[in-house]
Each structure stands twice: as structure tokens, then as C-alpha cells.
Amino acid sequence: MLVYILKRMGLALAVAVAVSMVSFMLIRMSGDPAIALAGENASSEEIEHIRTQYGFDRPLIIQYLDWGLKAAGGDLGESPYFHLPVKQILGDRIGVTLTLGACALVFALVISIPMGVLAAIRPNTWWDRTALGIAVVGQAMPSFWFGLILIIIFAVHLRILPVSGSDSWRHYVLPTITLGYYATPAFMRLLRSGMMEVLSSDYIRTARAKGLRWPKVLFKHALRNAVIPVVSLAAVQLGFMLGGSIVVESVFALHGIGYLAWESIGRSDLPVVQAIVLLLSMIYVFLTFLSDILNAVLDPRIRMM
Amino acid sequence: MKKVLEIEGLFVDLDLPAGTLQAVQNVSFSVDQGETLSLVGESGCGKSLTALAVMNLLPQSGRFRAEKMEFMGQNLLGLKESGMAKVRGNRMAMIFQEPMTSLNPCYTIGNQLEEAFLQHRDVPSREARERAVYLLEKVGITAAASRLNQYPHQLSGGLRQRVMIAMGLMCGPALIIADEPTTALDVTIQAQILALLHALQKEFNMGLILITHDLGVVARMADRVAVMYCGQVVETGLAAEIFNNPKHPYTRGLMDCIPVPGKVEPGQKLGSIPGIVPTPIGNLHGCLFRNRCQYFQPKCAAENIALIALGPGRAVRCISEQINS
Numbered sequence: 001m002l003v004y005i006l007k008r009m010g011l012a013l014a015v016a017v018a019v020s021m022v023s024f025m026l027i028r029m030s031g032d033p034a035i036a037l038a039g040e041n042a043s044s045e046e047i048e049h050i051r052t053q054y055g056f057d058r059p060l061i062i063q064y065l066d067w068g069l070k071a072a073g074g075d076l077g078e079s080p081y082f083h084l085p086v087k088q089i090l091g092d093r094i095g096v097t098l099t100l101g102a103c104a105l106v107f108a109l110v111i112s113i114p115m116g117v118l119a120a121i122r123p124n125t126w127w128d129r130t131a132l133g134i135a136v137v138g139q140a141m142p143s144f145w146f147g148l149i150l151i152i153i154f155a156v157h158l159r160i161l162p163v164s165g166s167d168s169w170r171h172y173v174l175p176t177i178t179l180g181y182y183a184t185p186a187f188m189r190l191l192r193s194g195m196m197e198v199l200s201s202d203y204i205r206t207a208r209a210k211g212l213r214w215p216k217v218l219f220k221h222a223l224r225n226a227v228i229p230v231v232s233l234a235a236v237q238l239g240f241m242l243g244g245s246i247v248v249e250s251v252f253a254l255h256g257i258g259y260l261a262w263e264s265i266g267r268s269d270l271p272v273v274q275a276i277v278l279l280l281s282m283i284y285v286f287l288t289f290l291s292d293i294l295n296a297v298l299d300p301r302i303r304m305m
Numbered sequence: 306m307k308k309v310l311e312i313e314g315l316f317v318d319l320d321l322p323a324g325t326l327q328a329v330q331n332v333s334f335s336v337d338q339g340e341t342l343s344l345v346g347e348s349g350c351g352k353s354l355t356a357l358a359v360m361n362l363l364p365q366s367g368r369f370r371a372e373k374m375e376f377m378g379q380n381l382l383g384l385k386e387s388g389m390a391k392v393r394g395n396r397m398a399m400i401f402q403e404p405m406t407s408l409n410p411c412y413t414i415g416n417q418l419e420e421a422f423l424q425h426r427d428v429p430s431r432e433a434r435e436r437a438v439y440l441l442e443k444v445g446i447t448a449a450a451s452r453l454n455q456y457p458h459q460l461s462g463g464l465r466q467r468v469m470i471a472m473g474l475m476c477g478p479a480l481i482i483a484d485e486p487t488t489a490l491d492v493t494i495q496a497q498i499l500a501l502l503h504a505l506q507k508e509f510n511m512g513l514i515l516i517t518h519d520l521g522v523v524a525r526m527a528d529r530v531a532v533m534y535c536g537q538v539v540e541t542g543l544a545a546e547i548f549n550n551p552k553h554p555y556t557r558g559l560m561d562c563i564p565v566p567g568k569v570e571p572g573q574k575l576g577s578i579p580g581i582v583p584t585p586i587g588n589l590h591g592c593l594f595r596n597r598c599q600y601f602q603p604k605c606a607a608e609n610i611a612l613i614a615l616g617p618g619r620a621v622r623c624i625s626e627q628i629n630s
């Protein structure tokens with residue numbers, strides 16, 4: 001198990017370095033940072049001045065190493081817009097995004113696990129079809145549109161929830177549903193098919209032949225096996241959700257890092273954008289690592305390798 | 306001898322897209338204490354479904370009905386699922402064909418063994434653990450106590466089948482149904498497992514229903530035999546009678562399929578029964594073996610053939626004079 005963890009950790013680190021490099025290069029290639037910083041009306045001397053001041057004239061690889069080593073040490077630079085350390089700005093915002101992501105994940109799992117299990121044990125009934133319908137609609141509907149519909153219904157017409165902002169838990173309800181619903185279909189379908197496969201497996205027949213009661217067969221023997229792929233997917237989906245929160249946070253003006261990213265792009269606040277991309281990709285890499293570990297905890301065949 | 310299981314007039318139907326498959330038709334048999342009954346027949350003749358019907362573990366598309374289904378004097382027919390669950394794994398245990406997939410990969414051997422005991426006995430888990438160790442030793446597994454913490458994927462097929470047998474024995478059953486317990490194992494392991502089953506059955510005086518398509522296994526293990534064809538029992542009797550004097554053309558055909566050293570020349574073609582097995586869907590009439598039978602005569606198709614008693618416990622489903630003379 002320890003060897004497995006170390007191996008996965010090494011892999012995660014390698015991926016993290018590669019991803020940070022690629023994201024750094026991509027952002028640098030999307031435009032001249034000196035022009036962006038200097039503003040539209042700057043003279044060419046001013047631009048040159050900024051270029052040398054910020055070190056944009058150095059080779060890209062040196063710039064990356066400089067930035068990467070500092071970032072690894074926790075120094076993400078300073079935002080030219082806020083005149084504050086990027087670390088501090090992100091620190092103020094990341095809590096909102098993580099809360100939203102976690103709530104959305106929990107929401108998605110709480111909805112999809114019972115629905116997937118029910119659909120699997122009652123295949124081709126009205127219940128199964130309803131669940132399938134919900135899944136198809138969820139998969140087909142863009143989340144900004146779904147978010148707007150929720151706002152119209154619950155905030156504008158019923159007036160039971162706020163339209164936007166991030167001051168109280170009530171502000172999180174609609175974004176959570178919007179973001180979580182987006183992930184629900186994938187969980188549900190994976191669980192349904194996994195559960196159907198497991199339920200027709202030989203060891204379920206063995207469990208029943210032992211005289212175990214149905215709930216025990218279902219939850220101890222079937223769900224435990226069917227949920228393993230869902231755990232991997234959940235980690236990946238949480239990563240997607242944190243990335244996808246850019247859209248949802250913008251729709252609901254929730255002051256998380258997604259919204260910050262959107263604003264910062266508009267302000268050409270390069271250090272912030274760069275730091276957010278780095279942060280999200282590091283979270284993603286970490287979640288993938290976590291899912292590998294969880295998989296090993298759940299599945300002895302992996303653990304023993 | 307005390308009867309452990311008595312089945313009369315068992316039918317199993319499966320609802321398939323193509324229609325209702327009459328997988329088991331009017332099957333009757335009984336098993337005594339300490340006795341081995343072998344259900345033998347080609348693949349697909351309904352052996353497993355017969356066993357699963359007795360356990361009430363048929364697949365979702367299946368249903369069964371029977372005139373009589375009595376286990377240890379208890380009528381199983383009226384039992385609800387909860388009542389049947391009290392019997393399963395307790396007084397009646399089943400061992401399956403596929404040891405590789407019959408254990409849950411996520412739980413230790415110990416957990417899965419103990420669970421069988423704890424389900425039916427109100428005892429502390431320490432006692433279940435001791436019982437598990439005792440039975441693992443009984444089925445010939447060394448270092449039993451440390452095996453309890455292993456997972457199925459760490460054991461070979463032969464060991465897993467031993468674990469399955471130990472699991473079946475956890476509650477001291479009166480009847481074991483073994484559905485092709487050695488088909489998935491290689492030949493040397495097969496012999497060991499069969500010998501083990503036989504020894505345990507004698508030691509605990511259990512009834513054993515041994516399902517197989519291997520007449521070699523039947524010869525080694527069975528006291529009595531029921532030969533099945535296309536969902537029907539076509540011949541029953543003591544194992545010795547069936548082997549020495551097979552009556553039904555199908556049974557004879559099966560016998561001809563076994564190579565006997567000395568009787569066959571090297572390279573000689575082995576006997577096989579020509580023709581294909583009919584699918585029992587729709588209106589069945591006449592003898593189901595008639596399209597493959599060398600003794601076919603018009604009345605074989607016209608009427609339904611009943612089992613004809615030839616003596617105590619001996620019967621054959623055939624009307625040909627050549628057979629019964």
C-alpha cells in the first residue's frame with residue numbers, strides 16, 4: 001500500500017509540474033503581458049520599461065522557472081490591479097469556491113446514489129425511465145441556462161432565495177443545485193450500470209445463498225462494489241466542478257475564484273489568472289491522486305498490488 | 306433412511322423474449338440423509354435451474370411451481386422470502402460452479418465465512434471466527450487463521466472452492482447442493498475437491514445433490530442418479546444400475562461418449578449423440594429426445610411419455626420395446 005501511495009504521489013508531482021508548465025506557456029502565448037499590463041494607451045517606451053521591469057524580456061523557460069520556483073515557495077506575485085499579493089486575494093476567495101464545489105458534489109451524490117440504485121433494482125420501470133429522463137435533461141442543459149431558470153423561478157417569482165451574492169448559506173442553494181445537477185447524470189448512469197452488473201454477479205448469488213437479507217445483500221455486497229468507479233468519477237467531477245464554477249459563479253455573482261478569474265481576464269490581471277489556473281490544476285491533480293488512494297482503500301485488489 | 310429433500314412435480318418457466326422457456330418440466334426426486342444424488346445431463350438441460358428453484362434463487366425472469374417441495378419435513382412451497390432466507394445457508398447450502406467469481410472481491414475470506422454463521426446464529430463474532438478456522442482446517446486449508454484476513458484474489462481457484470465448501474458448512478447443513486463444483490478447476494484439483502466433498506458428506510451425514518455433466522464424476526460420487534434431458538428426468542435409478550444397465554437411449558448415448566481404456570482403439574472416433582437439443586418453448590408433446598433417437602417410432606411423437614417404473618427407485622421415460630425388453 002505504501003509503495004502504491006508513493007508511486008501515485010510521484011506520478012501526481014510529475015503531472016503537476018507538466019501541467020503548470022503548459023498552463024504558464026499557454027497564458028504567455030495568449031498575448032503580450034507587457035502590453036496588457038501597460039494598458040492600451042501606453043507608449044512603446046513604457047511597454048519596454050514594463051517588459052524589463054517584470055522580466056518579460058527573458059527567455060520563456062527562465063521566466064517559467066522563476067515563477068514556478070516562487071509559486072512552489074508560496075509566492076504567487078502581486079496583482080497589478082489590486083496592488084495586493086495574489087496569494088492574499090486567492091485566500092479570500094477560494095473558500096467560497098471550495099464550499100460551492102463540496103456542496104455541489106454532496107448534492108450530486110445524495111441525489112444520484114439512491115436514484116441510480118433504485119433504477120438498477122427496478123430496471124425498465126417508470127422509476128427507471130424517470131431517472132433516465134432527468135439524466136438526459138441534465139446532461140443536455142447548459143448550466144448557465146439552468147442557473148438562470150432557477151433564478152427566475154426561486155428568486156424572481158417565488159422570492160424565497162436571493163438572486164446573487166455570497167453572504168449567507170441561502171446564496172449557495174441555487175449555485176449548488178446548478179453545479180451539482182450538472183454532475184448528477186454521470187454518477188447516476190455509472191451507478192445504475194455498475195449496480196446492474198454487480199447484482200447479476202456470482203457473488204451476489206452466493207450472498208443470497210447464505211440467507212442474507214436483501215438490504216444486506218444490496219448495501220454490503222452490491223453497493224460496495226458498484227460505488228468504486230463512482231468514487232474515481234467523483235474526484236474527477238469535483239475537479240470539473242471547480243473549473244466549471246467559473247460559469248456558475250459568474251451567473252450568481254458568487255465571489256469565488258471562478259468569478260475572480262472571469263473578472264481578472266477582463267482586467268488583464270495576469271498574475272491572478274495564472275495563479276488561478278495553477279491552483280485549479282493543482283487541485284485537480286490532487287483530486288486524481290486522492291481518487292487513486294480511495295480506490296485502493298475500497299478495492300483490495302488494487303491495495304495489494 | 307430419513308428423507309432430507311423431497312421434490313414432486315417441479316416446473317420452472319423462464320420468460321424470454323422468444324416466449325416462455327419450459328426449462329424444467331415435472332421433475333421429481335428425493336435425497337436421503339448421507340446420500341448423494343447426481344443430476345446429470347448435457348449443458349442447458351435445466352440442472353442449475355432445478356437447484357436454484359429448490360433454493361428459491363431463480364433469476365428474475367424465472368418462476369417455479371411444484372406439487373411438493375419438502376425439506377426436513379418442512380413445506381417450502383408456502384414459505385415467503387424471509388422464511389426461505391432462514392433455510393438458505395442454514396440447513397440447506399449451495400456451492401456454485403465458478404469459484405473465481407463466487408466470492409465478493411471486497412471482503413476478506415473471514416468476513417464472508419463469519420457472515421454466513423452470524424446470519425443464522427445469535428453468537429458473538431469470536432465464536433463465528435473460531436468456527437471459520439475450524440472449517441477451513443476441515444476443508445484442508447493450512448494456516449487457516451491467517452487465511453481469514455486474505456482476500457479472494459489472493460487465493461487460487463482450488464482454494465476458493467474449498468472456501469466455498471467451508472462457507473456452505475458453516476451452519477451445519479442437512480443438504481448441500483453442489484452445482485458443477487469442479488468444472489472450473491483443473492483435473493488434479495477436481496479429484497481433491499470431490500474426495501473432500503465425499504468425506505465431509507459422510508462425516509456430517511449430509512444429503513448431497515451433485516450436479517454435473519461428467520459421468521466420471523457421477524461414477525465416483527453418486528449413490529443414485531437422475532438423468533435429465535431438455536428439462537425432464539428421463540431415467541433414474543441407483544448409480545450402479547444406471548452404469549451397468551442404462552435403459553434410455555439418451556443415457557446409453559451418454560455412456561457411449563465416455564472413452565473406456567481397452568475398449569476404444571487409439572484414434573477411434575468417440576461416440577456422440579447426433580442431432581441438436583430442441584428448445585423447450587411452446588407446446589411440447591411426445592418424447593423430446595425423438596429427433597435424435599435411433600429407436601424412433603410414430604407413437605413417440607403422438608403421445609406424452611410418462612416415466613415408467615421399472616422397480617423400486619428405478620424408472621425410465623421411454624416406450625420403446627427394445628428398451629424395456
Ligand SMILES: Nc1ncnc2c1ncn2[C@@H]1O[C@H](COP(=O)(O)OP(=O)(O)OP(=O)(O)O)[C@@H](O)[C@H]1O
Pocket residue numbers: 319321326328346347348349350351352353354355364366518
Ligand atoms: N438467466 C437466464 N436467462 C435466460 N435463459 C436462461 C437463464 N438461465 C438459464 N437459462 C436457460 O435455461 C436452460 C436451462 O439452464 P440451466 O442453467 O438450468 O442448464 P444446466 O443444465 O445447468 O446447464 P450447464 O451444464 O450449462 O450449467 C438453458 O437453455 C439456459 O439457456
Ligand SMILES: [Mg+2]
Pocket residue numbers: 352353354484485
Ligand atoms: Mg448449470
